Amino acid sequence: IQVENSxxxxxxxxxxxxxxxxxxxxxxxxKYNENDNxxxxxxxxRELKEGISQVKMQFIDNGIGIPNERxxxxxxxxxxEKTSDHGLGIGLSLVKKIVDGYNGDIWIEDVAKGDHAKxxxxxxxxxxxx
Numbered sequence: 627i628q629v630e631n632s633x634x635x636x637x638x639x640x641x642x643x644x645x646x647x648x649x650x651x652x653x654x655x656x657k658y659n660e661n662d663n664x665x666x667x668x669x670x671x672r673e674l675k676e677g678i679s680q681v682k683m684q685f686i687d688n689g690i691g692i693p694n695e696r697x698x699x700x701x702x703x704x705x706x707e708k709t710s711d712h713g714l715g716i717g718l719s720l721v722k723k724i725v726d727g728y729n730g731d732i733w734i735e736d737v738a739k740g741d742h743a744k745x746x747x748x749x750x751x752x753x754x755x756x
Contacts, residue, residue: 627652632671636681637755643724650721651685651748658746659689672754679754680730684747691742697734728752 655666669684692700703719725732730752737745 628665628667630667630669636670636672638681638728638752639755640728640752644728647721647724647750648685650718654718655685655687655689655746659687661688664688673751675751679756680751681754683750683752685750686737686745686747688737688745691736691744691746692734693742700734701732725750725752 652666656664665688667684667686669682669686671682671684673680673682700718701722703717722732730750732748732750735747735749736742737747
């Protein structure tokens with residue numbers, strides 16, 4: 627796992643569930659990866675969204691990727707329940723609910739635009755505490 631920070635300190639309002647979010651995304655990056663050399667890069671940056679400073683966290687992997695038609699479904703409870711391995715992790719529907727509770731946003735992008743098979747980029751934006 628490689629971590630890239632544009633700065634040393636970021637302040638967000640969150641709780642212990644943030645650790646669960648990170649664990650869930652990292653576990654999925656490993657679980658859905660068929661490469662001998664699993665690569666995960668975590669990028670943390672700051673950006674403005676509608677005039678509000680946000681902490682942007684990206685979890686970029688070289689796994690099997692997620693087809694476009696599944697990118698929205700994956701955060702829905704019914705979908706997560708159908709595809710989950712019983713008892714493993716908190717599920718992406720709950721991850722989305724927690725991020726929403728932080729007044730944040732989460733979405734999925736292809737690592738290589740237009741080619742989901744090159745890996746997944748989970749992007750989380752959470753407002754920064756001033």
